[in-house]
Amino acid sequence: WYRYLYVYSYLDNSSFFESFRANDIGYEALYWLSKYLFNSIYLVNVLNAAIFVYGLMRFCRFMPMPWLALLVSIPYLVIVVSMGYTRQATAIGITMLALISLAETKRLKFYMLVFLGTLFHKTAVLIFLLDFFYNKDKFNTFSVVTLTGLLFAIFSTLSNYFDHLFYYYVKTNYHESDGAVVRTLMNAFAGLIFFIHRDRFEKIYNDGKLWYLLSIASLFFLVISFNYSTFSDRMSLYLIPLQIVVFSRLFTLYHSKQIKTILILAITSAYVAVMFTWLFFANHANVWLPYKNILLE
Numbered sequence: 001w002y003r004y005l006y007v008y009s010y011l012d013n014s015s016f017f018e019s020f021r022a023n024d025i026g027y028e029a030l031y032w033l034s035k036y037l038f039n040s041i042y043l044v045n046v047l048n049a050a051i052f053v054y055g056l057m058r059f060c061r062f063m064p065m066p067w068l069a070l071l072v073s074i075p076y077l078v079i080v081v082s083m084g085y086t087r088q089a090t091a092i093g094i095t096m097l098a099l100i101s102l103a104e105t106k107r108l109k110f111y112m113l114v115f116l117g118t119l120f121h122k123t124a125v126l127i128f129l130l131d132f133f134y135n136k137d138k139f140n141t142f143s144v145v146t147l148t149g150l151l152f153a154i155f156s157t158l159s160n161y162f163d164h165l166f167y168y169y170v171k172t173n174y175h176e177s178d179g180a181v182v183r184t185l186m187n188a189f190a191g192l193i194f195f196i197h198r199d200r201f202e203k204i205y206n207d208g209k210l211w212y213l214l215s216i217a218s219l220f221f222l223v224i225s226f227n228y229s230t231f232s233d234r235m236s237l238y239l240i241p242l243q244i245v246v247f248s249r250l251f252t253l254y255h256s257k258q259i260k261t262i263l264i265l266a267i268t269s270a271y272v273a274v275m276f277t278w279l280f281f282a283n284h285a286n287v288w289l290p291y292k293n294i295l296l297e
Contacts, residue, residue, distance in 0.1 A: 001041055004031075004086060011035060026119030027087045042294055048090040048120075052082050055093030059241060060248075062100050069248035071268060075275040076183065077240045079288065088237060091121035096241055098127060102134060103207035127238060133213050180229035180236075181222070186274075187239045188222040190246040191215030200253045214242045 011032045027048070034043035056078070060069040082089040098113035110131060117124035194201060194215045202208035218239050225232035251263040279285050 001045075005041060024087055024120055024122065026116070027090070027121075045086065048086050049082065052089045052093035055096040059096040059100060059244065062103075063244065063248040064252050065248050065264075068251075068264060068267065069244045072244050072247050072271055073240070075271055075278060076186070077237075077244075079275075080278070081237055081240070083288070083291075085237070088121040088123065088234070091117040091124040092237060092240070094120070095124055095127050095238060099130075099210065099241060102130060103210055105135075107131060107135065123235065124238070126235070130210070130213060134210055180225045180233035184218070184222040184225040184232055184236045187218035187236055187242055190243040191218035193250065194242070194246050197250070197253055201249065204252060205249065211242060211245055214239050218242060 008028065008031045011028060012035055027044070030044040030047050031041070034041060034045075034047075037043060056070070056073060060066040060073070063069040077092075081092065094113055094117035098110050098117065101107075101109040101113060111128070114124060114127045117127065191214070194211055198208065198212065201211070218236070221232040221236045221239065225236075247267045250267070251260045254260055254263070279289065
């Protein structure tokens with residue numbers, strides 16, 4: 001929070017349009033509103049959290065067993081990401097809604113939601129590419145030109161920002177993410193499970209191609225996480241929904257109640273273990289323990 005207060009302090013003592021820098025328009029607007037109305041960061045945190053939680057709940061309800069989907073998301077996506085990376089968590093919440101729209105072939109809604117996500121964190125712009133690969137058989141010349149023009153406009157407008165990201169996260173080792181390999185491995189493991197059961201997944205669900213694409217991406221980011229830990233770690237956050245999908249749908253591939261029960265218990269135990277390991281052994285877990293809330297102080 002202190003980092004956010006420092007980075008966005010230029011919005012504190014003037015009107016919004018006087019100090020507006022178009023860095024992350026959505027977050028800037030909410031931050032300025034929070035400071036203007038309450039002179040604190042609490043409102044913007046609540047609003048960003050509400051957006052994230054809404055996207056997560058809608059995504060979990062899209063799964064055959066919502067409570068299991070929610071359980072899978074708790075240890076890392078909810079506790080670490082949404083409580084730590086406020087802007088990107090908001091973008092992830094919105095892109096989860098976008099993934100549902102893409103799975104339901106609502107392409108215009110998908111584009112609108114991804115664009116909204118980029119207003120909170122520009123890295124969400126890469127999610128636009130999913131539609132190209134997912135619906136490439138439906139792409140015509142107009143679609144290609146439109147997508148190319150949209151991406152060009154975004155990248156050219158935000159070129160300085162992406163130059164900054166490339167320099168610090170790719171070209172140099174200025175930033176290092178502890179545990180990046182482990183976290184990208186979790187996505188890659190879900191992707192591997194999907195590859196193994198791909199045919200059975202696609203017989204039951206009609207959105208298998210989408211998760212196939214994300215499974216490929218999960219393996220790619222695992223490989224590069226050894227050299228570019230922060231870049232792969234941050235981009236892999238958009239792939240966490242793959243874990244939710246695979247592990248909340250896996251039990252539906254089997255008819256035996258015994259196998260279903262064993263799988264659900266195994267998945268639950270695995271994520272409880274992830275939660276336990278992070279809380280007691282992660283380098284920054286002490287920041288969460290005890291977790292402070294303004295409502296309880």
